[in-house]
Amino acid sequence: MLPAGEPKFRRRPGDRPAEILAAALEVFAERGFHSARLEEVAKRAGVSKGALYLYFETKADLFRAVVRDAISPNIERIKAMAEAQVSFEPAVRIGLVMLASRVVTDRRVSGVVKLVIAESRTHPELAAIWHETVVEPGIGLMSRLIAEAQVRGEVREGDPRLFAFGLMGPMVLSMVWRETFEPVGAQPIDVVKLAEQHLDTVLQGMRP
Amino acid sequence: MLPAGEPKFRRRPGDRPAEILAAALEVFAERGFHSARLEEVAKRAGVSKGALYLYFETKADLFRAVVRDAISPNIERIKAMAEAQVSFEPAVRIGLVMLASRVVTDRRVSGVVKLVIAESRTHPELAAIWHETVVEPGIGLMSRLIAEAQVRGEVREGDPRLFAFGLMGPMVLSMVWRETFEPVGAQPIDVVKLAEQHLDTVLQGMRP
Amino acid sequence: MLPAGEPKFRRRPGDRPAEILAAALEVFAERGFHSARLEEVAKRAGVSKGALYLYFETKADLFRAVVRDAISPNIERIKAMAEAQVSFEPAVRIGLVMLASRVVTDRRVSGVVKLVIAESRTHPELAAIWHETVVEPGIGLMSRLIAEAQVRGEVREGDPRLFAFGLMGPMVLSMVWRETFEPVGAQPIDVVKLAEQHLDTVLQGMRP
Amino acid sequence: MLPAGEPKFRRRPGDRPAEILAAALEVFAERGFHSARLEEVAKRAGVSKGALYLYFETKADLFRAVVRDAISPNIERIKAMAEAQVSFEPAVRIGLVMLASRVVTDRRVSGVVKLVIAESRTHPELAAIWHETVVEPGIGLMSRLIAEAQVRGEVREGDPRLFAFGLMGPMVLSMVWRETFEPVGAQPIDVVKLAEQHLDTVLQGMRP
DNA sequence: AATGAATGAGATTTCATTCAT
DNA sequence: TATGAATGAAATCTCATTCAT
Numbered sequence: 001m002l003p004a005g006e007p008k009f010r011r012r013p014g015d016r017p018a019e020i021l022a023a024a025l026e027v028f029a030e031r032g033f034h035s036a037r038l039e040e041v042a043k044r045a046g047v048s049k050g051a052l053y054l055y056f057e058t059k060a061d062l063f064r065a066v067v068r069d070a071i072s073p074n075i076e077r078i079k080a081m082a083e084a085q086v087s088f089e090p091a092v093r094i095g096l097v098m099l100a101s102r103v104v105t106d107r108r109v110s111g112v113v114k115l116v117i118a119e120s121r122t123h124p125e126l127a128a129i130w131h132e133t134v135v136e137p138g139i140g141l142m143s144r145l146i147a148e149a150q151v152r153g154e155v156r157e158g159d160p161r162l163f164a165f166g167l168m169g170p171m172v173l174s175m176v177w178r179e180t181f182e183p184v185g186a187q188p189i190d191v192v193k194l195a196e197q198h199l200d201t202v203l204q205g206m207r208p
Numbered sequence: 209m210l211p212a213g214e215p216k217f218r219r220r221p222g223d224r225p226a227e228i229l230a231a232a233l234e235v236f237a238e239r240g241f242h243s244a245r246l247e248e249v250a251k252r253a254g255v256s257k258g259a260l261y262l263y264f265e266t267k268a269d270l271f272r273a274v275v276r277d278a279i280s281p282n283i284e285r286i287k288a289m290a291e292a293q294v295s296f297e298p299a300v301r302i303g304l305v306m307l308a309s310r311v312v313t314d315r316r317v318s319g320v321v322k323l324v325i326a327e328s329r330t331h332p333e334l335a336a337i338w339h340e341t342v343v344e345p346g347i348g349l350m351s352r353l354i355a356e357a358q359v360r361g362e363v364r365e366g367d368p369r370l371f372a373f374g375l376m377g378p379m380v381l382s383m384v385w386r387e388t389f390e391p392v393g394a395q396p397i398d399v400v401k402l403a404e405q406h407l408d409t410v411l412q413g414m415r416p
Numbered sequence: 417m418l419p420a421g422e423p424k425f426r427r428r429p430g431d432r433p434a435e436i437l438a439a440a441l442e443v444f445a446e447r448g449f450h451s452a453r454l455e456e457v458a459k460r461a462g463v464s465k466g467a468l469y470l471y472f473e474t475k476a477d478l479f480r481a482v483v484r485d486a487i488s489p490n491i492e493r494i495k496a497m498a499e500a501q502v503s504f505e506p507a508v509r510i511g512l513v514m515l516a517s518r519v520v521t522d523r524r525v526s527g528v529v530k531l532v533i534a535e536s537r538t539h540p541e542l543a544a545i546w547h548e549t550v551v552e553p554g555i556g557l558m559s560r561l562i563a564e565a566q567v568r569g570e571v572r573e574g575d576p577r578l579f580a581f582g583l584m585g586p587m588v589l590s591m592v593w594r595e596t597f598e599p600v601g602a603q604p605i606d607v608v609k610l611a612e613q614h615l616d617t618v619l620q621g622m623r624p
Numbered sequence: 625m626l627p628a629g630e631p632k633f634r635r636r637p638g639d640r641p642a643e644i645l646a647a648a649l650e651v652f653a654e655r656g657f658h659s660a661r662l663e664e665v666a667k668r669a670g671v672s673k674g675a676l677y678l679y680f681e682t683k684a685d686l687f688r689a690v691v692r693d694a695i696s697p698n699i700e701r702i703k704a705m706a707e708a709q710v711s712f713e714p715a716v717r718i719g720l721v722m723l724a725s726r727v728v729t730d731r732r733v734s735g736v737v738k739l740v741i742a743e744s745r746t747h748p749e750l751a752a753i754w755h756e757t758v759v760e761p762g763i764g765l766m767s768r769l770i771a772e773a774q775v776r777g778e779v780r781e782g783d784p785r786l787f788a789f790g791l792m793g794p795m796v797l798s799m800v801w802r803e804t805f806e807p808v809g810a811q812p813i814d815v816v817k818l819a820e821q822h823l824d825t826v827l828q829g830m831r832p
Numbered sequence: 833a834a835t836g837a838a839t840g841a842g843a844t845t846t847c848a849t850t851c852a853t
Numbered sequence: 854t855a856t857g858a859a860t861g862a863a864a865t866c867t868c869a870t871t872c873a874t
Contacts, residue, residue, distance in 0.1 A: 016858090034242035035330050038844070048860050050846080051245040059844070118326030120388040121240055128392040135389060159404050165397065166406040169377025176380060181343060184336040189373065198364050198374040205413030247870065256835045258871080267869065432837090450658035451746050454865070464839050469866070499743060536804040538659055551805065574821050581813065582822040585793025587697030596744040599760060601754040605789065613782050614790040622679040622830030662848065674850080674858045683848060 017055045020045045024066045029111030033063055033119045060123065062114075067126050070112040071133050074103065078137050090148035092142070093166065093199055098196035099171055110175040117176075139164050146206075156208040163206060170198050225263050225273075228253045234276045237319030241271055241327045263318070268331065271323075275334050278320040279341050282311065286345055296357035300375065301407055305403050307379055308403035318383040325384075347372050354414075364416040371414060433471045437460045440482050445527030447454055449479055449535045476539065479531075483542050486528040487549050490519065494553050504565035508558070508583065510617055516611035526591040533592075555580050562622075572624040579622060586614050641679050641689075644669045648690045653735030657687055657743045668671050684747065687739075691750050694736040697816075702761050711827065712773035716766070716791065717823055723795055724819035734799040741800075763788050780832040787830060794822050 027036045038059060042049045056062040067172035081095050103109050113130075120127040139161065146160035155163075174191045183186055231252035235244045246267060248273050250257045264270040311317050328335035346371065354368035362372075382399045390396055439461035443452045454475055458465045497511050519525050529546075536543035558580035565571040571579070590607045598604055605622040647669035651660045662683060666673045680686040705719050727733050744751035759773065770784035779787070798815045806812055 011271070030329060032329060034240075049844090049857055052859065053845070053847095054858065101268075114325060117322060117384055117388050118240070121238065121310065122243055124392050127388050131389045131392055131394055135393070158409070159330065159401070162398075162402045163409070164407045165378050165381055165402055166409060169379070169381040169406075170373050171377070172381040172384060173373055173377040176325055176384070180325050180335050181339045183328065184332050184339055186339055186344070190370075194370045194373055195368070197370045198377075199375055201371070201410055201413035203413070205409035206410070257869090259833080260836050261834065261870075442663070446745060448658075448742065448745055450656075465865090466840065466867080467838055468836065468857095475865070527655055530741060533738065533800055533804050534656070537654065537656055540808050543804050547805045547808055547810055552810070557783065573826070575817070578814075578821045579825070580820045581794050581797055581818055582825055585795070585797040585822075586789050587793070588800060589789055589793040589796040592741055592800070596741050596751050597755045599744065600748050600755055602755055602760070606786075609783070610786045610789055614793075615784045616785070617826055617829035619829070621825035621827070666857095673848090674856050675854080677849075678854070 003060060011055070016045075016051070020047065020055060020062070021066055021069050024062050025070070025108060025111065028063060028066055028115055029107075033059075033115070033122065039063075044065050059110055063119075063123065064126060067112055067116060068129065070100065070108060071130065074109070074134050077103070078134070078141065082140065087140055088145055088152075090143055095142075096167060096171070097192065098197050100174075100191045104171050104174050104178075104191050107178075110179050113175050114179040125171060131208055139168070142167065155206045157205070163202075167198070167202055210281055227258060228255065228263060228270070229277050232270050233278065233316060233319070234325055236271060236274055237316070241267075241323065241330070243412055246270075246382045252402060271327070271331065272337075276337065278316060279338065282317070282342055283345075286342070286349065288351070289349070291366070296353055296360075296362050297411055299353055300411065301351075304375060304379070304403050304407055305400065308369070309384075312379050312382050312399050315386075318387050319351055321383050322387040350375065361416060363414045366414070371410075377400055399415060432463070432467070436463065436468060436471060436478070437482055437485050440478050440526070441486070441527065443525060444479060444482055444531055445523075449475075449531065449538065454478075479539065480542060480545075483528055483532060484545065486524060487545075487546065490525070490550050493519070494550070494557065497557065504561055504568075504570050505619055507561055508619065510610050511558075512583060512587070512615055513608065516590075516607045520587050520590050520607050523594075526595050529591050530595040555584070558583065569623045569624060574622070579618075583614070583618055586610055644671065644676060644679060644686070645690055645693050648686050649694065649732060649735070652687060652690055652739055653732070655744070657683075657739065661692075662686075669701075687743070687747065688753075689749060691736055691740060692753065694732060695754065699731075699761075700757050701727070702758070702765065705765065712769055712776075712778050713827055715769055716827065719766075720791060720795070720819050720823055721816065722799075724815045728795050728798050728815050731802075734803050737799050738803040763792070766791065779830045779831060787826075791822070791826055793816055 020041065024036075024041045026044060027041045030036075031040075036059075038052055039049055041062070045052075052062065057063060066092075077098075081098075084091070116126050116130045121131055143160040143166035146155055146163050149155040150157065150160065171191070174189050174194060177186065177189050228249065232244075234252060235249045239245075239248075246260055247257055247320075249270070250260055253260075260270065264273060285306070285350075289299075292299070292302075322404045324334050325339050350372035351368040354363055354371050355362040358365065358368065379399070382397050382402060385394065385397050436457065436510050441455045442460060443457045447453075447456075452475075454468055455465055457478070458468055461468075468478065469577055472481060484602075490580065493514070497514075500507065500510075501540075532542050532546045559576040560578065562576035562579050566576065587607070590610060593602065593605050644665065648660075648665045650668060655661075655664075658753065660683075662676055663673055665686070666676055669676075676686065680689060684734050701722075705715075705722075708715065708718075740750050740754050766788035767784040770779055770787050773779040776783065795815070798813050798828045800808065800817060
């Protein structure tokens with residue numbers, strides 16, 4: 001049926017699923033779930049539309065895979081932090097600065113975070129996964145460290161969980177800011193400087 | 209076609225846009241921009257689909273109107289705060305607690321904020337409007353108050369804008385939390401308590 | 417977005433669902449379920465593709481409606497036959513000749529029967545509906561008449577249900593013949609003559 | 625690419641087409657032409673999808689081969705019957721009972737018959753082949769036997785072809801019944817009993 | 833001003849077919 | 854011969870938008 005032309009396809013090496021996930025992350029982050037076109041994902045991954053379906057059942061399935069994929073390194077980070085037994089202040093300092101410099105700054109992360117927020121209504125499982133795997137463990141870890149520090153008398157009284165939200169808040173704000181307001185001209189936030197100044201302020205404010 | 213009878217009761221036309229905006233806010237907040245069905249908006253507003261087009265050109269136009277509509281009362285609050293001339297600490301305390309108790313807690317607001325975040329890529333104008341009208345004035349006001357307090361020696365040195373982000377961060381986190389994680393089972397945040405504890409902490413940490 | 421041209425659509429009177437069903441019957445009968453194109457159905461019904469979805473949820477739903485629609489008149493016929501209390505031979509004669517002349521001859525019926533056969537694997541509900549509504553009542557009625565005639569000594573012994581199949585078989589064969597072999601050149605069957613000769617033969621063969 | 629080792633066992637290539645045809649018959653009978661997946665055929669035949677194309681040009685080609693393949697043994701049966709020179713009644717009795725017990729009862733046959741009916745519109749060649757090779761010879765043979773019996777005064781007057789349809793009808797009905805209504809719960813027909821009772825009835829009814 | 837039936841462009845998804853290996 | 858990853862045309866279904874009434 002087709003007039004013969006140059007070869008229609010060529011098997012290429014490389015990790016197809018990973019290439020597709022990378023392309024999908026880009027497109028989803030740029031356009032959101034609904035506006036993302038699978039055709040665009042395919043084009044950027046250098047495959048045909050049909051090929052996507054060799055690896056992912058549906059668009060939603062691909063979306064979920066993108067989000068899950070973005071979590072995995074974070075899980076490791078959180079575990080590593082949890083296992084590093086140190087005294088309160090250095091632990092929080094190192095943790096938050098690392099978060100600011102490595103995680104919040106990473107466009108891949110802030111992009112996915114924004115997606116999770118944006119699509120939480122239509123894909124609550126994603127919010128659930130993210131919450132169980134990243135958010136609650138992270139907040140839980142900080143709360144525990146704070147509670148222990150309170151027992152040791154290093155931190156004044158107060159709800160440890162609220163202290164944790166107080167520390168994390170500006171990091172969340174930074175991601176939202178970068179994804180939402182910077183593209184329309186807002187002055188970028190220097191996240192590391194923010195983290196450091198915030199730590200100086202809050203840690204002093206938490207002293208007994 | 210209908211034999212003349214008594215005129216059917218008819219809502220004042222002037223109310224229509226407001227009713228439509230209210231219905232649209234609901235539906236957009238529940239479903240996001242793309243999943244929101246104009247048919248659903250029309251049904252909840254008690255009008256026909258066609259009627260929407262008498263007041264709004266397109267779906268995007270309606271969306272913009274919803275977002276703008278949600279801003280206006282906030283603008284008034286901000287202006288009021290700005291005009292209330294008080295010393296630094298009380299001003300910040302009153303402002304943040306008011307924000308926590310009146311604004312962050314309002315589902316309408318957190319819903320719209322989430323929408324702005326979610327659709328910022330496809331509707332950057334919304335992010336722009338929000339930034340110019342709400343965010344920048346708010347952050348600007350706080351920064352100025354802080355800078356003035358620094359001049360008076362009430363606040364230690366440090367970037368006033370970063371202090372402002374440090375104060376606001378947990379409020380943003382709270383809105384994201386409510387919209388994204390509470391629906392999937394996360395323990396709710398008591399925003400007012402958070403604001404108060406955070407103020408105690410940060411204001412102490414900002415002292416010279 | 418569209419350059420203005422002649423009016424895109426015009427509401428027309430008439431019973432839309434019925435028009436669509438008629439068009440769909442044609443197309444389904446011509447092409448089978450899978451090869452039938454909704455675009456073709458829409459074109460023949462004089463509506464747009466989208467309009468089909470105002471009346472029928474899915475293609476399968478439309479298909480079911482076509483089949484159900486074809487049954488209803490038959491149900492009436494069967495009921496009428498059942499209620500006509502007559503002695504055995506005339507009843508069967510009248511019934512079968514009526515069937516031959518009115519039902520088997522009707523392209524709409526034979527077309528739908530073929531569809532039910534063809535799609536019974538993919539749409540078993542249709543076979544079920546047809547079986548419960550048309551086939552089993554019909555066979556049941558004949559069996560009962562035969563059993564009663566046996567009691568009265570008008571019919572020799574033998575399984576009444578098998579007698580019924582013996583009478584009906586050539587009618588089924590005729591429908592299959594018309595739909596399957598006539599289009600490829602088979603000599604048409606004169607169904608009424610077949611029914612009459614078959615009745616003469618079988619009724620005589622059923623005498624005690 | 626593989627290091628030389630002992631040769632993997634390998635089916636004789638000569639068997640491949642037969643294995644594929646067997647698998648294809650199963651799948652086509654189960655799902656119909658369109659819903660049949662070549663991947664499924666390949667899996668059941670124990671070959672790759674690509675291998676199918678070494679033996680059959682297209683899906684339709686494979687389908688035709690399946691149908692033709694199912695005919696061949698029948699042709700032999702029919703020829704054998706035609707050549708067995710016997711008097712009318714025994715010939716018909718033997719023939720029909722054999723048909724009932726060997727052919728109609730064979731799921732492979734009823735499956736293909738159903739396929740031919742179902743796809744006759746999209747693949748008329750199949751109906752044509754079937755008609756020319758199976759149906760018309762069979763009906764022709766019976767008609768001739770009947771006509772000869774009429775000449776000998778063994779059968780009363782009447783259209784021999786219609787007598788043939790009268791005899792064959794319940795066999796067709798049985799195949800349709802099995803394929804269409806039994807899967808949705810209809811009580812199975814005992815085809816051999818049906819054939820015998822029908823023969824008793826019709827043959828008596830055909831006596832002068 | 834209001835209606836809502838109708839439109840049709842466009843998106844996801846399927847799967848027979850191809851061809852580099 | 855044989856494989857199976859990859860292709861891409863084509864089909865169903867959605868829904869913002871239109872406009873005769």
